[in-house]
Amino acid sequence: MTARLIMKMKVAAVAHEPNNVTVYTLSHPLRDRLADPHPGAHVDVRTPGGQIRQYSLCGNPDDPSVYKIAIKREDGGRGASRWFHENLKVGDTVLVTTPRNNFALNLEAGRHILIAGGIGITPFIAMARRLARRKAEFTLHYCAKSSHAPFLAELREICGDRLVTHFSDVPESRFNPVEALKDALEDTHVYFCGPQKLTDAVREATAGWPEERVHFEVFAPTLDENFNPEPFDIVIGSSGKIIRVPANKSALDLLRAEGFALPSSCELGVCGSCVCTYRDGIVIHRDSILKVSERQDKMLVCVSRARVRVTLDL
Ligand code: FES
Structure with missing residues (x-):
């Protein structure tokens, strides 16, 4: 951190x-x-x-x-x-x-498929610029309500015919994730950002892909409103001290109260600022950004909790 x-x-x-x-x-x-x-x-x-x-x-x-x-x-x-x-x-x-990058391009990839919905287009402007400058092979799919969409002229200039638009008021241009991904090869990486309906559809379409080829950015939490938090214990790895986290508080709250100066920003599980490494314990991951492999030893303590007990590398 x-x-x-x-x-x-x-x-x-x-x-x-x-x-x-x-x-x-x-x-x-x-x-x-x-x-x-x-x-x-x-x-x-x-x-x-x-x-x-x-x-x-x-x-x-x-x-x-x-x-x-x-x-x-x-x-x-x-x-x-x-x-x-x-x-x-x-x-x-x-x-x-200063900037943080949870959504970096993998410049080793042979091909990039970028998929944006609504204001989720913003990270792709710089990404498309970089890919175009490197003469990389890429396609940008931009889903918007109509052709009166933000940044359209700029994107046309950057991407040329690598920009594919999908406007809600043009039904035949409707975005189809399976179609968008149909030419993907083993070295293709996909990147997506936008409303949950779009990101869910792309996640589903890439469910069988290796996770290192699937990149996404979210700015709104996907927290389950029916989640019922339970108290749990944090064991501080360096000292063995046990901190009880009550049901109505976050691990971040309690760690700070104990004097750990942990950074945080969104406190919604979407920015990654509060990431902690853990060992032992079953973590209930409630963030929207960690990949499956990262969840094996990392948790975002602003929203994630544990079953009974977790040991943090602090
Ligand atoms: S503070 Fe943003 S993920 Fe925890």
């Missing part, structure tokens, strides 16, 4: 895309070179009220002088996107972390 640097960044430009999407260009007042904006990476952005949200970097991955993020206004959401839309303007300062 490494805490990420939090920077005070300036809003250098604001632009608007269709469907209530605003693009913010962020620069650092003192540094003209930022940590590399690797394709697929996201930053955490904080509102003055303390809400933290993850946004993919959607600018040019070869330009580390600025970060670009796109925020879709969600009026039915928890309020952060509305705050950004209503308040953030050119010249303002905003707290932003």
Whole structure:
């Protein structure tokens, strides 16, 4: 676990895309070179009220002088996107972390199939730019309500005929994951991000694929609302100390109360900041991002729990 640097960044430009999407260009007042904006990476952005949200970097991955993020206004959401839309303007300062990449391209792959739905398109802008620059073989499937979709002109310019659009108001263009994946070879990697219906469909279509060839990004938790938490014990590996986690608290809460300075961001199991290594014990994984192989020894302590007891490498 490494805490990420939090920077005070300036809003250098604001632009608007269709469907209530605003693009913010962020620069650092003192540094003209930022940590590399690797394709697929996201930053955490904080509102003055303390809400933290993850946004993919959607600018040019070869330009580390600025970060670009796109925020879709969600009026039915928890309020952060509305705050950004209503308040953030050119010249303002905003707290932003250095990037984290849970959605990196595998540049060894022979072919890449990128599948985006709605605002899930944002990480793919930089990914497509990088793949196009490397002359890699790729296809980007973009599912949107209509041709009045964010970033469409930019994507057409980047991807050319490697962009395949699927618009809800054009029924014959409907996205079919089986069709999209039908030419996949053994060295093809698939990447997807978007609404749950889309990601579930792609997961199903890739169920038999080796997990290292399947990459996804989520920004909303897929927590089961019927889950009934039970108390459990954490054993601290280095000291043997036992910490009881009651049903109404998270492991993260209790570890912090015991003095462990654990980083966190989303506290929803979608960003990976709070990952801990464990040994012994049966973990009830409730995050939305760890792969099956990672779940053998890693847990996200903001949401995941254990049956009876788990030993953490702390
Ligand atoms: S804080 Fe984001 S996954 Fe735990």
